Amino acid sequence: MEKKLYSITAIYSYPNDIIRAAKTVRDAGYKKFDVHTPYPIHGLDGAMGLKETKLGFVTLAAAIVGAAGMISFASWVAVVDYPQVIGGKPYWSWPAFVPVTYEIAVLLAVLGTVGAMIAFFFKFPNISHPLHDTPYMKKVSADKFGVSIQADDEQFDEKKVRELLKSAGGEVEAVYYSEEFLTFKPQTFDPKFIVLLAGIALATSAGGYLYFNKVLYLPPFDWMMMQPKVNPQTMSEFYADGFGMRLPVAGTVARGFIPYPYALGAKADSVGKFLVNPLLPTKTTLDLGKKKYFTYCSPCHGNFGNGDSRMNGQFPNPPTLHSDKVRTWPDGAIFHTITVGQNVMPSYQYQISREERWAIVNYIRTLQRAYNAKESDLQ
């Protein structure tokens, strides 16, 4: 392994010495040199002739970007994209955006400063520098102070440098490095290794997917489905009778509900006289009635009320709704029939709301009128 000279170093024991040594090296005109100390030493920057750091500008820029970005974002959200009146205040209540703006400005300033310093000012992470792992580094990381003049400095001359450092009172030592040490790349970034990682990731996810979805048939994590509430038709451990669904308390009625006063035995045409159709045959009620008729009535009475559905022959034939009887019935009689049923026709009062029932009645009336249209209707 070929060894190359990286630098000539000298170790000093006292802060005063290192300051003097730094000055000597600077005055001798060397540019590529560095001083290493276990902790920052006052006055060393001046002795080395370093310029003021420009880090503060990064901080300023990052803070401005953070503040401007956050206040514009909050304003855009509150005014343009998702305007909400909150507490009766205007959409653009900018004083209320100050706290978040401040926090983000601080956050970006700090992350920007430290990030820029580490990545651009220090060029870190870099764990393969020629100085690493040398006896020199071990000393300056504990309690000694060192100067190192690099071999690639323009006026570097090994003998002169050694003499100069010695004259400043230091223990002189050369640091060598091999090309391999510097070009050493951690295997983490080896393409093969990365491909391997990607492969493992792919295989685990595919395997996991197949196992959970195709082998186990695991239901997806849908937390909304698991709610501790009682769903219709489910059991309840809470009530003694085990029913999840409850009956209304005896003797009470739901709000806005008027109990239906007539029982099954009542004759349709006689009770029908007492019921008044509250709906006018407008387009809306007819549309609703048509929809409900097709859903609930047409399977038995046929699409147009002729009693000609598929039920014919399999069931006591449902009668036509165009008979004279039904046509001359008051609206209330049809309503009553839907509500309590008639002989084999069941009651529909739980499936069809009261309003919908009246809408159906209106629709049946329209059907009847269409089949028995008068001369005047055609005009």
Next chain:
Amino acid sequence: MSSTVLDYTKEIPVIEGLPTAAALDETIVKPINDFPQRRWFIGLAITGTMLMIGVVSLSWLLWKGVGVWGINQPVAWGFDVVNFVFWVGIGHAGTLISAILFLLRQKWRTGIARFAEAMTLFAVLCAVQFVIFHTGRPWLAMAWLFPYPNQHGVWVNFTSPLEWDVFAVNTYFIVSAVFWYLGLIPDFATLRDRATTTIKKVTFSILSLGWRFSNRHWQHYERAYLIMAGFATPLVLSVHTIVSFDFAVSIIPGWHTTIFPPYFVAGAIFSGFAMVQNVLIITRKAFKFEHLITMDTIEKMNKIILVTGTIVGYAYIMEFFIAWYSGNATELFVFVNRAFGPYWWAYWTMMTCNLFTPQLFWSKRIRTSLLASFILAIFVNIGMWFERFVIIVTSLHRDFLPSSWGMFVPTMWDFGMLIGSFGLFFTLVLLFVKFLPAIAMAEIKAVIPGAQPTHHGNGASH
């Protein structure tokens, strides 16, 4: 010190004796390289058990929902928010010590800064868990807390103090973590060069990012540290201010007062210093850091506890005065009810531990006694926990409407989570003192006598 008159022209040395830099390293690195002592394992067993109690309570909470806690209307904020405010408050000491005292050139902070910063991080972690889990369905909390583009087209409300809180606490955590790590970089490099095993060597090499102690780096590094301290100082004050807005911006009597921000910040520093004091005294003893964390430091901490405790006490009394002076019947009722209502015991515990007992620190004998400092600091922690309990629970349990009055009774799961948070905190502290340098080596080396040049390099060597 023989004379009772202090000589203010001389600076009190930060550390005792004249240890060399190498000896300092030796002391600080010892716990890291040695096999831990038996008491460390005993300590870990205890805190680990507490942590497990927390884990069990948490699992039960996630399984059943927040109904397992004692909260209900009208006291919908119970232990969850009490613990959150308590821990965030504890988390204020670290950044205060590392940022504000740094700007004020208080060199005695050096010995305890690292430690206090670590405690800040752990305390904020403890705090964050409570806010996350009190949302009820924490797996959805992401959507409620952070403004990110989502398919519902919904954004968070930037005018809400609770949202400010999300920003403040997260920023605080990130900035404290970066601050802490920045300080650790040179120490990681020292540890790298002193590593005894390959694992340590590799770990510390990576963590130190390749730090070389170059003065060309120190130059930027010191500036960055100063900038961070400058930013962290208003930040640390803003965090508890915003936490207090969670209450002060609402219209609940007992919460709706303008004194809250300064009063909360003082309380946070108060409780934070007390917690640092407790952990400090134990670590100092356990690792024989007596000459690095001196009695003088402990005394100064006690003085800060005394000052902030008195500020907090002033706030308690002022709240009462204003309740009477404002002539607002509801306000007056709430405060009288606080002191003499069903939660009177909580109120008087708070008053005793926060206002009365810290006054003992006026006496130099007590201030410089380890045992007294330790016990009084524990009192402060108890008192500050009760302060949050008093503020939150007593204000809520007596509403404007007497028909909706109620009581808050914590369940065992409430206590489980509280114990768990202490377990988490102390487990992390124990791991920290074992695996990382508990005292900033690079910083303390810079303040030992003879560490800095006498007159900028012109003089001869010693």
